[in-house]
Amino acid sequence: MGSLKQEQFRSELMEWAEENLRDFAWRDEQLSLYEVFVAEFFLTQTPAGNVAEVYPDFLERFPDLRAIDGATEEELIDVIEPLGFYNMRAEALKSIAAEKRELPETVEELTQLPRVGHYVANATLCFSRGEPLPILDRNVKRVYGRVFDTDWPDTRSEQITFAEELLPEADPRTYNLALLDFGAAVCRSDPACDQCFANGYCEYYESL
Template identity: 35%
Template structure:
């Protein structure tokens, strides 16, 4: 059983990552204010298992060509697969986007606030549901993927379960980290940090939290 997480360590991590993000964070079209719910959700769906820089080049034109749930729902699946080939995973993405769009058309674009109903929407899943809560409903939810998981586990300690969706320790930790008045920025900071510094092969000499990082300390011993 892991020892309880120190509130001091969590606050230290949040503050240092926000400081880093202010100076070194990335800028993407889906992080701008004033986007529609559709535009936010499409971005998060495209981002899954793909580098943000790849989607950033592709996303603006996608939104022009498919400006609404209705436009996406009425798209021929094979044509959409061809359209999505440049960003990979095109068959999975096409099916996910069209099914999601068709459901949202049925719902007249309205997103339920009840978590169980939100996750019942086809291909919504835990990650997109968290993104909806965070970005659309302004709730402190974590964008937990393999990248965020890597950063949190290195600093605070590893999870036990292979699937991050069901690991109680990682899920509880991520919610504690996201529980901040700048929850969006905390999430973006961790994702950017994972891409630029805390990579699979980390650049520990550039890390602002290395003196308290469990992984860095263990490597230094």
């Protein structure tokens, strides 16, 4: 489903992904749901470099929710301080671990957890399980808003539908990772349009 332009963007982004995906510890396909969740929970409003700094140490000291439940907030903060928002994050993790030994496996249940929004829930399930769920953060919205401008809807529910249409059935995980990396490397705030595969049909570029 989707317009020809959507199909072209999807297909060219998947091609771009073959050579350009970034390599982060939390992108290993063998990671557990918990390990992917921890990364996505930390990546909210936090640069990947800061997360990379604390991620291995955090998983070593707190390999599951039981370990978090057995630790004090201060012990969590001791590891996650470089991330910022560490009081809020430690409190939320403690609260989750006090209630659960395993993370839930649906968007509905994940978003009931403290400080877990749709982005974190969808990214966790897509990146750990390959579930076809759209991810819509500020950067992804910027990319879609530029490429599809007049077709890109205003309301959140329509944007979700639009993003769902773009997901390839065969490999939504790679598509979403590519979208994040394309927004970080090419269609960034100061876009590198001259190096972009979409500059033949991107509405933002046409308007320059």
